Amino acid sequence: MTGPSIAGPAMRLRGLVRKESLQILRDPSSISIAFVLPAILLLLFGYGVSLDARNVPIALVIENPGSETGSFAASLVGSRYFAPAVVRDRRAAEQALLAGEVDAIVVLKGDFARRLWSPAGAPIQVLVNGTDANTARIISGYLEGAWQKWLAQYAMDQGRALAPPVTIEQRVWFNAEVRSRNFLVPGLIAIIMTLIGTLLTALVVAREWERGTMEALMVTPVRIGEILLGKLIPYFLLGMGGMALSTAMAIWVFGVPFRGSAAVLFLVSALFMLAALGLGLFISTLARSQFVAGQVAIIVAFLPAFILSGFIFDIASMPRAVQLLTHLIPARYFVSSLQTLFLAGTVWPIVLANAAALAVMAAVFLALTWRKTRKSLE
Structure with a gap:
């Protein structure tokens, strides 16, 4: 009697994952958002944005x-x-x-x-x-x-003695070349992953709400958790593929040094991707329209990540109220983790604190999505 009860959910989940995978393969926009968009944005921002003063x-x-x-x-x-x-x-x-x-x-x-x-x-x-x-x-x-x-x-x-009152002997840690690109590109990866993770799920799931396929799926015996997992697993793998592409470009195209652990990078990236996908699912559950979901994803996820994550603007220089607001932005923790792993190495106090914050945010977004989706079934 235990065999069918255990195999049933596994088979349903496998079917949902296969359905989403086939939908991704048949939809060029998903592949473009996951792989083409990161490459274009990295090339544009990596070569076009610089804080260095040259010539x-x-x-x-x-x-x-x-x-x-x-x-x-x-x-x-x-x-x-x-x-x-x-x-x-x-x-x-x-x-x-x-x-x-x-x-x-x-x-x-x-x-x-x-x-x-x-x-x-x-x-x-x-x-x-x-x-x-x-x-x-x-x-x-x-x-x-x-x-x-x-x-x-x-x-x-001239053979003269120059005795200044103070002699400065400077040592530049972590970025000896003092290249702003080494600082900007890791942060840019976090911004791109925010856009990809949130936009992917927000648009795709909202499209299913518009077409009525989501309602058709919900009247089947599948459970809410299985639906969410069926959505998360394929897009999580797709997003991590985009993350791998962005990391490879940062190292081999832009020459950004990577001094941390690849395993730790994968773990932190996975937690951030879960948070971004959870936020995208939550937005699509509320909006249920591709246009509205896309606009909300840009306003709620991309713009705060770009401005309040420390990617370009120093958080310590912001007003106190804005500094407190940045703690609600998942990209803040991912930008800090990426810059640390790329330039300084695996600094555990920073990485663990950021990973814990990302895990909490991922759990909150997924729980909100599960609760909202369950209510819509009643």
């Missing part, structure tokens, strides 16, 4: 050319961070700054060489376009670093 156009005003000013100008020309254009007229440089042709002006006054080794020092005036505050801070910092580096080298060439 920044600046105007270099030299009022009295000499060996010292020429040496300093040569150091800027040889830098990968700046693309200086030497001009003699300060007004022309200011017009170029107003027109947006340059992002900064560096002025070496006529008495620069004479005052270089005086007790007061030789001032360098820097005018920066502050429209983009972040870029302005980066340019100011780079120019200050270029000036300090040139001064130390020039003092060594």
Whole structure:
């Protein structure tokens, strides 16, 4: 008597999984969302979005050319961070700054060489376009670093002793190249997986509600848990396939180092995918319309993940109320885990805390979906 009762649910679940798998294979949009969309977004964002300042156009005003000013100008020309254009007229440089042709002006006054080794020092005036505050801070910092580096080298060439009051010996951990791509691409994977996991289930299940196939399925002997598992398993495997593709592109296309454990990456990714799929199922259960489900998925999942996950904007710099709100965003924990696993390695305090939060969110979304779906049957 126990044989049929055990085999029955297993056979029904197997049939549901096979049904969903065949539907995925017959629906090119699902394959495109899982594999084509991640590749396109990674290429667009990976190559198009950068927080690095490279070849920044600046105007270099030299009022009295000499060996010292020429040496300093040569150091800027040889830098990968700046693309200086030497001009003699300060007004022309200011017009170029107003027109947006340059992002900064560096002025070496006529008495620069004479005052270089005086007790007061030789001032360098820097005018920066502050429209983009972040870029302005980066340019100011780079120019200050270029000036300090040139001064130390020039003092060594002249046989003079340069004794600054403070000597900084910096060590860059986890991202020695200081490439923003190493930081952005792992976070971008989390954003893409949010869109894929939520959008896949939200649109596909909502389509079944529109066509009436979901109601037809619910009048069969299958249970709610079997229906949910039948939906989750194929799309979970599809989403994990997209995750594998994104990880491979991050490592071999963009050259992002991976220093963590592949098994831990799989575990954290699986928990996040369950949370994203659970949210997508819940949205489709409430909306039951492809258009509404798609809009809700973008507003509820994608936009918060893009803005509030720490992908680009530092969470610590946000207002306290917004920081508290970020704890409700699953992508926050996945972005932190990915950046840690890729750049720092398997740091267990961070990984375990994020994995626990993702597990709780996955359980909550799936429980809400199960409860809402059960109510719709009554």
